[in-house]
Amino acid sequence: MHLYVKHATLINNCYPEKEGENGPRSSELSYLTFYASSRPVKLTKVGIFLENKVKRDVSKNRKQNNQVSLEIIKALIQSCHRDLNLFSKYAVKILSMILGTQDLDLMDLSCETFIVFCSYHDGSTLGVDAEFTSDFEGLVQKFADLCNNSNSDSSISLSMQHIGHRAIQAAISSQALHASNFKVQLGLIMPPLVTTLSSSSTSANVLAKNESVDIRQSSLNNKKLEEGVIDTLAAKSANLLFTQLSGSAVRTALSPLFTFMDNKKKWWPPNFSVSIMELVLDALQPQNRYLLVSEVLQQLELLSKENKTDVSEEKLASLVSILDTILNASIPLVGISVLEVLNSLFNHLISALQGRSFRNEQPSESEGTSAMYEYAIHQGLAHSIGGLASQTYYQNQLNDVTGYIIAKLRAGTTLNQVDGLQIHEYRRVALICLELIVSTSKEAGDDDEYVSENNIALGSWLPAISLLTDRVPETRVEFAQTLTRYLEATTNEADLIPEPYPKHLLKQHSDVKFVDYVHQTIIDWVQMPSCNVGDVGAMYTLLCALTRRFGADGSIRTVPLVFKLQSLVKQSAIKQTSRQRAIAATTVEWFGMVAHMHQISPLQDYLKGLKDDRVAHKEYSPIFLPEIAPTVDHINNFEELEPENTTVVDKFIDRHVVVEILSKDGPLRDEEDTHGLDLESKLYVEWGSEAFVNQERSFRIRASRDLDDVKPKLVTPWTGAEFDSPDQSQKNTIKVENLKEALVSQQKSTGGNENDLDSLQMMTKRSLAKRPTDTKTDIDSILSSLSLGISTSQSTSTSLVNPPYKG
Structure with a gap:
């Protein structure tokens, strides 16, 4: 009894x-x-006593005693936090x-005490003590209920919501x-949290970037307390929650979000769903951000298996909008499986x-919500790619x-339908995706040096x-338009600035192969019976873009092609x-573009006179x-274009x-091509001839200086050399005649005759007078080692030691 009285x-x-x-x-x-x-050890008895006292005080409405009890609990938590359990x-x-x-007042103080409790509570007894687990979850639920309190008095309602959100953030931390x-x-x-953010007039991701709210501040008599503070507090809590999540918990945390939007029908308009996912x-x-893409794609997969309804259409449109936002955000998704995501999107x-x-165009309101969903889905998926x-x-x-x-373009197929779509519609969609890839990669390359060095290779386009x-x-x-825009996007304007000598850009074999393939296809293109006005215009812009892409090399390489087009007309x-008039005009316009690009005034003057004529x-x-041109823009068939002009x-x-x-006036001549003969030969070559094909090497291997002095040589020439000269800068060689004499003399030696050895050594020294003295291996010792100790009588077969030419 004494012990009980002590703590009591x-x-x-x-x-x-x-x-x-x-x-x-x-x-x-x-x-x-x-x-x-x-x-x-006394903490358990202290806790029991305080619990009973609070129970009595609550029943008798002793507010002051309850306030003191909360202060005592808070003080005990802070001083005995090591034994909190x-x-x-x-x-x-x-x-x-x-x-x-x-x-x-008591609720505000309870929240303050709970915040202190959460800062020390490690949860080691949760799941072990079933009663405590149930009580703790019930307490969190009570605070959660306060977050959406709707009291008739707005100030009281606001304070209660503030108390609830403060406690929720404490539980999250x-x-x-x-x-x-x-x-x-x-x-x-x-x-x-989601309910509060969904009812806010400000986007969740914007609220999360606001200044943080101190949850230790009281909810009573708080001059800063207003509705915006509640929204910010909810956004900060959600941000804190997802910041702490490990990879395995991301899916678990996203599930309540999707469930909420399903139950409350918050998918469309997609403002809330997109903003909350941006916050996440x-x-x-x-390292976990790519999981967000996986989860959204998983939702798309589940939705695709359901029957199409208005609800599923708006959910699909919203999910696609989320993907569009995530994949086009300037945030890297480390670990994402690019090709798997690409395949799923397509x-x-x-x-x-x-x-x-x-x-391609946003529908009007009169077309209905279904058309709006279609537009969001089509554009969102393509933009995501x-x-x-x-x-x-x-x-x-x-x-x-x-x-x-490009593989999806099915360039070699003869099918009329692919995956349920007409082949031309299927290719149109693929080209839209391809153009978006080109444009977004170019925009990324403008800001990122690494990306700019990783442009799409020309060889990737060959199959199409x-x-x-x-x-x-x-x-x-x-x-043709897509390819043109790609070439324009990858053209470096700095390479096109006229200089005294051209800058060579057509150096890779794959690039030369690409240019040749496009040129050959253009020849076939203009001769197609179905070639129309749109084809000629697309061909011209493509040819100009290809020329600008490779500067001087592109111009030189394309001149034979253009004269080939002229010969087809002739x-x-x-x-x-x-x-014929259209193709002939194309050749003049192309040369005009080249003259303008390289600033060749004489060529411009010549072309102007020809065009006027x-x-x-x-x-x-x-x-x-x-x-x-504006009067004939709507005409696509040559039969309808100037029908009376023959x-x-x-x-x-x-x-x-x-x-x-x-050859003389333009900046297309190399520094070594003094008289322009090399350039002239390239410009005169006939397209498709053997000489034209052989030019590929010159476009890939170029020498800017004479390399004769640095070319490797097998033997240094001896012309004009003095054998007795002390100069050691030249390499020495052993003539076959010297080696032959040495071998014969070696063979005549019968077992260590010193005179013969001396004569052999003198002969070798005389013939190798230029041999450096610091040579690691002496040539004398090498020749001397050829003696194998075999006498003439012991061997009659032809060998190196017993050569057939001796005697």
């Missing part, structure tokens, strides 16, 4: 004797905490009882969150297009991504070049006069005349004049 007396002494005194007596409280910390269950019960009073059943605690914590993306540890895009056309290329995770990624989409001669005109033009290999005689196509082109570019100008 110490506790009772802490309570003030007079009404109106605030807080416990400081000296008695210090004595109690000293007693409890020095004798931890001995009385934690009683602290939790006390806090739960006081919260039930619905007294705002506690080690106990991950100590036991994480999923259960998460189910208590997440709903109030920013909060997750860098397959979902093709699936979404079944029975529909790709929506482009965003996947905006971050580089390994060296050859862009080529792999591009190669995947044949689409320039596809049977569908739209496919030909769309592919020989009437291209039928129809309107098409053709225009005057109606030999020039209107598609290249700015003053007439004039045949007979004023052609003079190759001799052009070659002479380019």
Whole structure:
């Protein structure tokens, strides 16, 4: 009984004797905490006594005593935190009882005590003590219920919400969150946070970037307390939660989010879902961010197996918007499987297009919500594919991504349908994705030096070049436009600045192969019977982009092709006069582009005169005349283009004049090509000839200086050399005659004749007078070692020691 009286007396002494005194007596409280910390075994009895006292005080509505009890609990937690598990269950019960009073002052103080409790509670007894686990989860639930309190008095409601969110953030920051059943605690914590953020007028990711809120500040008489503070507190708590998550817990934490949006129908409009996922993306540890993409794709997979409804359509559109935002964010997703994600995105895009056309333009309100969902899905998936290329995770990624989409173009197929889509529609979608990859990779390369060095290789496009001669005109033009934009995006303007001597860019074998393949395909393209006005325009822009991409090398390499096009017109290999005029005008326009690019004034003057002459005689196509072109923009067939003009082109570019100008006046001549003869031979070569094919080597291997002096040689020439000269800078050689004499003399030796050895040594020294004295291995010892001790009579066979030419 004495022991019980001891701790009971110490506790009772802490309570003030007079009404109106605030807080416990400081000296008695210090004595109690000293007693409890020095004798931890008594903490259990202290906890039981305090629990019973609070129970009586709550029933009798003794508010002051309850306030003191909370102060005592807080002091005991701080002083005896190493032994917190001995009385934690009683602290939790006390806090739960006081919260039930619905007294705002007591609730605020309970929250303050709970924050201190969470800072020391490690959760080691959760899951072990079933009663304590149930009490603790019940206490968290009570605080969670306060987060969405709706009292008639707005100030009271705001204070209660503040108390609840302060406690929730304390629970999130506690080690106990991950100590036991994480999923259960998460189910208590997440709903109030998500509910608060969903009702906020400010995006969740924006709120998370606001200034932090100190949860230790009281919710009462707080001048800074307003509705925005509650929203910020919820966003900060959510951010803190996802920051602490390990990889295995990410899926568990995302599940309540998806469930909430399913139950509350918060998928569309996607503002909330996208903003909360942006918050999660920013909060997750860098090595876990790719898991967010995996989870969203998993949701897409599950949704694709369900029957299509309005709810599933809006959820699909929202999930795609989330993917679009994540993959186009400037945040690297370390560990992401690029090709797997790419394959999933493309397959979902093709699936979404079944029975529909790709929506390039945002629908009007009159078209309904279904059209809006389609637009969001189509554009979002395509843009996500482009965003996947905006971050580089390994060296050859862009080529792999591009190669995947190019393979989807099915350049060699003869099928009319692929994956349920018409082949031209299927290719159109793939080209849209390809163009987005090109544009996003270019934008990333402008800001990232590493990415700029990892551009898409020209060789990746080779399997698709044949689409320039596809049977569908739209496919030909769309592919040409995509390829043109790629070439323009990868052109370095600094390489096009005119200099005294050209800068060679066509050096790689794969690049030369690409250029040759495009040139050959253009020849086939213009001779197709279905070649129309759009084809000629696309061909011209492609040819110009290809030329600019390789600067001087591109210009030189393309001149034979352009004259080949002119010869096709001359020989009437291209039928129809309107098409002939268009192709002939293309050659003039291309040379005009080259003259402007390299600033060759004489060539510009010559072309201007030729063009004016053709225009005057109606030999020039209107598609290249700015003053007439707008009137024929809607015409695509050559039969409808100038049907009354049957004039045949007979004023052609003079190759001799052009070659002479380019060889002498243009900056296309190398420094070693003093008279321009080498350049002239390249410009005069006929396209497709053997000489033209052999030029490939000159475009890949270029010597800027004479390398004769540094070329390796087998023997240094002896011309004009003095054998007795002391100069040791030249290499020495052993003539065959000297070695022959040495071998014969060696053979004549019969067993160690010193005179013969001396004569042999003198002969070798005389013939090798230039041998350096510091040679590691003496040639005399080498020749002497040839003696194998075999006499002439012992061997009659032909050998090195007994040569056939002796005697």
